[in-house]
Amino acid sequence: MSEITLSGLEKRYGDELAVEDVSVTIDDGELLCLLGPSGSGKSTTLRMLAGLETPTDGEIRIGDENVTDRPAYERTTATVFQDWALFPHKTVLENVAFGLKMQGIGKDERREQAHEMLERVRMAEYADDNPMNLSGGQKQRVALARSLAVNPDVLLLDEPLSNLDKRLSEDMQIELREIHAELEETFVHVTHDQDEAFTLADRIGIMADGNLVQVGEPNEVYQNPKNQFIEGFLGDTNFVEGTVERTTLDSIRVETELGREVILPTASGEADALAEGDSVTLSLRPEVLSIEPAESAGSEDGETAHAVRTDGSTTNSVVGTIENVLYRGSTVRYSVVVNGTTVFVERTVGDAGAFDAGDEIRINWDGADLLAFRDNGSRVDL
Structure with missing residues (x-):
């Protein structure tokens, strides 16, 4: 040995x-x-x-x-x-x-x-x-x-x-x-x-x-x-560019390509030296994203993004249009255009739902599930 x-x-x-x-x-x-x-x-x-x-x-x-x-x-x-x-x-x-x-x-x-x-x-x-x-x-x-x-x-x-x-x-x-x-x-x-x-x-x-x-x-x-x-x-993810809009004791708010802003909660009570105007890249892995018909969440025409607090957690949401649907055996990948930016969501065939190209959908995720990276590629400690 x-x-x-x-x-x-x-x-x-x-x-x-x-x-x-x-x-x-x-x-x-x-x-x-x-x-x-x-x-x-x-x-x-x-x-x-x-x-x-x-x-x-x-x-x-x-x-x-x-x-x-x-x-x-x-x-x-x-x-x-x-x-x-x-x-x-x-x-x-x-x-x-x-x-x-x-x-x-x-x-x-x-x-x-x-x-x-x-x-x-x-x-x-x-x-x-x-x-x-x-x-x-x-x-x-x-x-x-x-x-x-x-x-x-x-x-x-x-x-x-x-x-x-x-x-x-x-x-x-x-x-x-x-x-x-x-x-x-x-x-x-x-x-x-x-x-x-x-x-x-x-x-x-x-x-x-x-x-x-x-x-x-x-x-x-x-x-x-x-x-x-x-x-x-490692695996697949959506990288979304953004700019820090402001920081608080328990969150970072980032203006992104997807719409108005994304909220990232910080467990440490500080924003890890990020300042207003800093550039960051957010990672949205497909497994942390949920999707639903846009109308089921009360969306309105022209809505691009919103972020709300619920029960102490941070829920982020964007509305987009399915550009194409790719069947990959046991999974289905949806390419969704949100405010001119394309992101993808994957679901198993049984959970995929009856979505087609051209459908408007809402994508939801918990802010705690996202990772953020600086311009030099180092990870932001949230």
């Missing part, structure tokens, strides 16, 4: 800075997902951890050992690659047994261990097959079995599911989660797929421009993003 500590990790390729000052501790037996867009530095970080790249600066520790300068074959890690990297001239069993052979384990014992690992990933019946004749999902299982067969302290996974179709990828996510729970080993999994990260991870590390921006449990990074980049990267 191994705890991993990355301290001030940096990687340069000439003048290009690929990874900058990455520091994190990955707990013994934890499954950490490094999540970020292409070019964010997540795979480079994994390759340094695997010993396939040498850091320009910083330190890597696995357990009590400093492995920063050790080559891959001297580390207690194994890596599953995106392209599987199976040997085409060896059978499935021989592929899985290869690492054991390199460890000097005898033929009979390594065949037995390889068979056990193939059974674990439900591929034992393909032991004598050529791996090139397998499907993508089957190849991924063989690659996983080969990496696990050597009993590593740390398993590294570099976008291993990216070549699979959606349904197969989802099935493999569940299997990986179950294997991790069974083995209780430390896994570090790199992906650009948010659903994959949220399904697998004990914690998620969000990377952008070579930096590790935030690390936390899935629910934490989604509900409490550190900055606007994370808020926009």
Whole structure:
């Protein structure tokens, strides 16, 4: 079992800075997902951890050992690659047994261990097959079995599911989660797929421009993003520009593109150094928005927005016109034009209601459900 500590990790390729000052501790037996867009530095970080790249600066520790300068074959890690990297001239069993052979384990014992690992990933019946004749999902299982067969302290996974179709990828996510729970080993999994990260991870590390921006449990990074980049990267949201109109002891009033003003309650009793005239960006996630026919709330022609206090909470409301309706399988997305600005609302098919393009609707939300960000992308502490 191994705890991993990355301290001030940096990687340069000439003048290009690929990874900058990455520091994190990955707990013994934890499954950490490094999540970020292409070019964010997540795979480079994994390759340094695997010993396939040498850091320009910083330190890597696995357990009590400093492995920063050790080559891959001297580390207690194994890596599953995106392209599987199976040997085409060896059978499935021989592929899985290869690492054991390199460890000097005898033929009979390594065949037995390889068979056990193939059974674990439900591929034992393909032991004598050529791996090139397998499907993508089957190849991924063989690659996983080969990496696990050597009993590593740390398993590294570099976008291993990216070549699979959606349904197969989802099935493999569940299997990986179950294997991790069974083995209780430390896994570090790199992906650009948010659903994959949220399904697998004990914690998620969000990377952008070579930096590790935030690390936390899935629910934490989604509900409490550190900055606007994370808020926009995780899931879908509506960003609405606004200007602070005034602040009080318990609220901030923001003039927005949607209409007259939006009220944001402040639990701390202060407006976090926001002043009248400051620019802010509000985030309205679709799941916090409710919709209803405009006439059911007593709207009048030309009404664009209103905000009222009810029972100690802050209710905001705008009236707009549905521009288009997009059916997305189990959900329906409504694009709504409000005062010249387009926002979207999503509902499950069963709760979607009979709304059509051209209908006038009212969108409601509680001000406490919104997040606000400054011009530099930092989050406003409400």
